[in-house]
Amino acid sequence: MTIGSGFLAGVDGQPHPARIDAQSRVVPLGEAMGFFEDGWVRAQAAFSVRALDNVTSLSLELWVPADAEQLTITMRPSNAPEITLAAPAGRVTVLQFPLKIPPLGERRIELTASREHKLSDRDTRRAAYKLTCIGLY
Amino acid sequence: MITFRVRGRLISVSCSELDPRLTDVELNVVLNHDQQLEAGCIFKLEAGPGSCRWVVHLPAELYQGCARQIALQIKSAGRLLEMRAFSFVGSEQILQPIAGPAVVDANATHFEQKKIDISAYGEAASIALSIDQRAADILFFSIIDWHFRIQRPQHLARSLAEAHHRVFYISVHFGDYAGASRFRIVQQPEPRVFEVQLLVSAKINRIYGGFTADHVEQLRDAVLDLYDTMKLTAPIAIVQFASWCSVAEVLPGCTVVYDCLDLLSGFENVGQQALADEQRLIRSADLLVTTSEPLANRIAPVRASALIRNGATVEHFRSARRKRSGKDQPVVGYFGAIDHWFEASWVRAAAEHNPAVRFKLIGRAEPEIVAALDGLSNVELAGEIAYDKLPEAIRDFSIGIIPFKITPLIECVNPVKLYEYMAAGLPVVASPLPEVVAVGDLVRIAATAEEFATAIEAALEDAADAGAAKRRARWASQHGWSSRADQLQSELGKVWPKVSVIIVAYNKAQFTAAAVHSVLTLSDYENLEVIVVDNASADDTQSVLRQFAEDKRFRMIRLEENAGFAGGNNIGMKAATGDVFILLNNDTFVTKGWVRDLIRPLLLNHTIGLAGPLTNRIGNEQQVQISYDNMSAMAVEARRVTRRYSRRLFEVRSVAFFCVALRRDLYENVGELDEKYGIGFFEDDDYCMRAAKAGYRSVIVDDVFVHHHLSASFADFGDERRRILMERNRKIYEEAWGPWPGHQYRDEPGFGV
Numbered sequence: 001m002t003i004g005s006g007f008l009a010g011v012d013g014q015p016h017p018a019r020i021d022a023q024s025r026v027v028p029l030g031e032a033m034g035f036f037e038d039g040w041v042r043a044q045a046a047f048s049v050r051a052l053d054n055v056t057s058l059s060l061e062l063w064v065p066a067d068a069e070q071l072t073i074t075m076r077p078s079n080a081p082e083i084t085l086a087a088p089a090g091r092v093t094v095l096q097f098p099l100k101i102p103p104l105g106e107r108r109i110e111l112t113a114s115r116e117h118k119l120s121d122r123d124t125r126r127a128a129y130k131l132t133c134i135g136l137y
Numbered sequence: 138m139i140t141f142r143v144r145g146r147l148i149s150v151s152c153s154e155l156d157p158r159l160t161d162v163e164l165n166v167v168l169n170h171d172q173q174l175e176a177g178c179i180f181k182l183e184a185g186p187g188s189c190r191w192v193v194h195l196p197a198e199l200y201q202g203c204a205r206q207i208a209l210q211i212k213s214a215g216r217l218l219e220m221r222a223f224s225f226v227g228s229e230q231i232l233q234p235i236a237g238p239a240v241v242d243a244n245a246t247h248f249e250q251k252k253i254d255i256s257a258y259g260e261a262a263s264i265a266l267s268i269d270q271r272a273a274d275i276l277f278f279s280i281i282d283w284h285f286r287i288q289r290p291q292h293l294a295r296s297l298a299e300a301h302h303r304v305f306y307i308s309v310h311f312g313d314y315a316g317a318s319r320f321r322i323v324q325q326p327e328p329r330v331f332e333v334q335l336l337v338s339a340k341i342n343r344i345y346g347g348f349t350a351d352h353v354e355q356l357r358d359a360v361l362d363l364y365d366t367m368k369l370t371a372p373i374a375i376v377q378f379a380s381w382c383s384v385a386e387v388l389p390g391c392t393v394v395y396d397c398l399d400l401l402s403g404f405e406n407v408g409q410q411a412l413a414d415e416q417r418l419i420r421s422a423d424l425l426v427t428t429s430e431p432l433a434n435r436i437a438p439v440r441a442s443a444l445i446r447n448g449a450t451v452e453h454f455r456s457a458r459r460k461r462s463g464k465d466q467p468v469v470g471y472f473g474a475i476d477h478w479f480e481a482s483w484v485r486a487a488a489e490h491n492p493a494v495r496f497k498l499i500g501r502a503e504p505e506i507v508a509a510l511d512g513l514s515n516v517e518l519a520g521e522i523a524y525d526k527l528p529e530a531i532r533d534f535s536i537g538i539i540p541f542k543i544t545p546l547i548e549c550v551n552p553v554k555l556y557e558y559m560a561a562g563l564p565v566v567a568s569p570l571p572e573v574v575a576v577g578d579l580v581r582i583a584a585t586a587e588e589f590a591t592a593i594e595a596a597l598e599d600a601a602d603a604g605a606a607k608r609r610a611r612w613a614s615q616h617g618w619s620s621r622a623d624q625l626q627s628e629l630g631k632v633w634p635k636v637s638v639i640i641v642a643y644n645k646a647q648f649t650a651a652a653v654h655s656v657l658t659l660s661d662y663e664n665l666e667v668i669v670v671d672n673a674s675a676d677d678t679q680s681v682l683r684q685f686a687e688d689k690r691f692r693m694i695r696l697e698e699n700a701g702f703a704g705g706n707n708i709g710m711k712a713a714t715g716d717v718f719i720l721l722n723n724d725t726f727v728t729k730g731w732v733r734d735l736i737r738p739l740l741l742n743h744t745i746g747l748a749g750p751l752t753n754r755i756g757n758e759q760q761v762q763i764s765y766d767n768m769s770a771m772a773v774e775a776r777r778v779t780r781r782y783s784r785r786l787f788e789v790r791s792v793a794f795f796c797v798a799l800r801r802d803l804y805e806n807v808g809e810l811d812e813k814y815g816i817g818f819f820e821d822d823d824y825c826m827r828a829a830k831a832g833y834r835s836v837i838v839d840d841v842f843v844h845h846h847l848s849a850s851f852a853d854f855g856d857e858r859r860r861i862l863m864e865r866n867r868k869i870y871e872e873a874w875g876p877w878p879g880h881q882y883r884d885e886p887g888f889g890v
Contacts, residue, residue, distance in 0.1 A: 021142055054773070056766030057231055059143050070204070085226045088204045093224040094143045096200075098231050098766075137145045137766065
C-alpha cells in the first residue's frame, strides 16, 4: 500500500514516498507529522492507523547517518507503554517493536528519536533518520 | 538484486535478475559476521526464471534488544553472487510465550476482541453464562426439538442437568445469521438446560438428508461461537443424529458420544449422506451408545457399544396410577407415533372382536392408519397430547398396547412407552419386540392378530390386580432416566485414560514455565499428570518451576547430570503413572483441548502407536504455513488452520518428538528411547522405525496444533557443535535403518514453509 498524499504528509506539507508494506494489516488514518517526502524523519514524528486484523508488531526499516553514537528510537502507541530500541549509526537497520492492536482498533503511534541534525549545509532540514518501510503485522 | 522484508518473525528474501541457467542458487544467512544460520531456518519458495525467493525464520536470540548484523548471501556452487547486510534489533517483548491472562485465555481474547453484548445471544444467555459449573458441559445434537414429543433426548438432557451438567440442547431448526451472533438461546425449559438455535445464512430445511459442506462450515462457525461465548469446558457432544458429527467434532477437546437411538437405515426419510455419516461416526465417536441389544448386535461387527436402554420418568406417570375395578369400562390405550409400523389391522380386528372395549389411541396418526381404522365406533383417535398432560390423559387406560410390525427398524427398538405404561401400573400387550420379550412375564406378547385379541382380553382381566400393578411400577422404578444418566456418566468416565505429559528441560526456564503453564491451563483434561525432568539445568529452572509446586498434577524430577533428550524422557516415562504418555519439548505452547484430540487416534485404533500434532516449525510433514506473533494470536490462527482438517490423520514414516503421544503398551513392547543418541537428534526417527517394526503406525493428527519454538535448548550449543551431533547421530540411525530420507514437507497447499 503506497502511503497516499493524506498520510505522512511531512512538516513541509508534501506527500511522502515511504511505504507501509503491502502486507501490513492496517489502513492509515488522519494526518501524520514529522515525515519528509524523501524519507527523512524528524526526531518527533507520529502517525495513526486502524488495524484490519490483529496487529502484534511494528517494523521500521531505516538508515541512521554515521555518528559516534547509536540512535535510540522510542515507540509510544496511544494507550500502551513506550518501548525504546537503539539503531547503530551508519547502517541500514530493522527495528522491531511489539505493538498490539486488536482488529478495528485505532492507534496514534509516536516515534521519538534521541537526536536530530541539520542534514547538510545545503539541506538545512533537521532530521534523525531515513525511513524506507513501515510494517505493521 | 536482493530485496527483503522483515514480517513478524520471518524475513522474506527475494533475488531477481539472476542468470536463469543457474540451478543451484542458495541463500546463506550469516549472523554477526561469522555465525551461520542453520539450514533448517531457511526455506526456499517457488519463483520464476531468473529469480529466487526464501523465507527465513528469525531465531529467538535476535530478540535480545541489542543490534545484530544479518548478512544475506546469495551463492551458486559456493560462489558469492550477491550480498546484502543490515542490522536487526528486536524487542525482547516480541517473544512473550509466558502467559498473562489474555495470552492463555482464548475466551477472554474472544470477548475482548469482539466486545460481545451477551444479550445478543438471547435473554437466557446471561443465565447460562452465570451458572456455577460442577460437571462438564453437554451439547445435545438431537434429532428433535425440545417441545416435540418428549422422548429419550429430552429425558436424558434433563437428567444430566440434574446431575449438575450445563446442557445446551441444539434445535434442529435454524435461524438467520445477520452478521453478529451465530447462535441464540431461545429458551431455558429446565434448570441448567438451554435450547439453542444456530444461526446460519444457508437455507437448511431439514436435517434428515444430511448436511452439505457449506452447511457444515456455517454450523461449525455457530457451535464455535457457542464454545467461546459460553466458555465451554471439556464439552461432551451427545450426537443423536449422525450428520451432526461433522459439526460437533470441530469443538476443541470435545468428547463425542454417538447415542444410537434406532436403526437409522430403517427410516424411509433418511438420506444416503446421513447413512454414510453414521458409518463414519460409529467408528470415530469417543463413546458409542446403543439403546437395545439387537441394535448393539447389529453394530458389534464394526464396534462394541455401551448398552444404555430407555427409561421412564416414574414420578411423572405415578399420577396415572389408580385403583381399577371390574366395573370400569375397559379401555385399551396407546400413546406415541402412529406411523407405518403400527399394526392397524390387529387393532381393527381386536376392536371388532371386543365391541364393548374402547380403544384410545393418543398421538399423531398417519393418514393410512386413520383410513385403516375408519368406521369403528369404539376406536378413538385422540390426537397428539402434550407430555405434561399425558398422565391425566391415560388415567382411563386399563391396559397399554405396543402393536408394532416386526421390521428391521422395530426389531431394534427399545420402546420408551413400555417403561411409561409400566410406571403407570398398566398391563402391557406387545408385539414380539426382542427388547419387550426380554422383560419376561410382566408383559404379554402377541405375534398375530388373533393372539393380540386374546392377550388383550387376558390383560383386561389383570387390570384390577393391584399386586400385579405394583410389581410393574416397581420394575419401572428400577429403570428411571436418572439411572440412565448415571450409566452414561459412568461410561464417560471410562473413555479417557490417565495421561502423563513428560517435559524434559535443559535451561531456558522461561520457555519451560510457559510450556508447563500452557499444559496445566489449556489441557481441559481431568486425569492428567505433568512431569518435568530437569536435565541438570544450570539456570533458574528449579526456582522458576516452583510456581507450579502446589498443583497436584505437577511433579519435577531433578537430574544431577544431563541425561540427554532420550535419557530424560526415559526417566520421565519410568516415573509416569498414565496409560498414555505425551513427550513434550520445553519450547512448546499447547492449544485448548489438545490432549483429547491428540490421543484419540491411539484409543480408537490400536494399530496406531504414535501420534503428533501440526506445528509452526519442524522439518517434516507436521509443518503448516501459519503466522502469528504471540500465543494469543497463535490460538486463533491454530484453530483457523485445524478446523479445516477435523478428525483427519496423515500417516508418516516418523513423527517428530517435540510433541508425541504414545500408549503405554507401545512403550512396554518397543522399549525406551535409545540413549546412544546422547544429547539429542534422530532418537525420534529411530523410535518410530522400531515402533513400525513392531507393527505400530505413526500418524499426524491434523486437527491439533502445538506451537514449537524449535531448538530452544540447543540454541546455546552453537551451529558447529550441533552439526557434529547431527552427523554423528545420523550415522547411528543409518546404520540401523538405512539412508535417512531427509526433511520432507507435505505436498499440499497450506503445508510446508
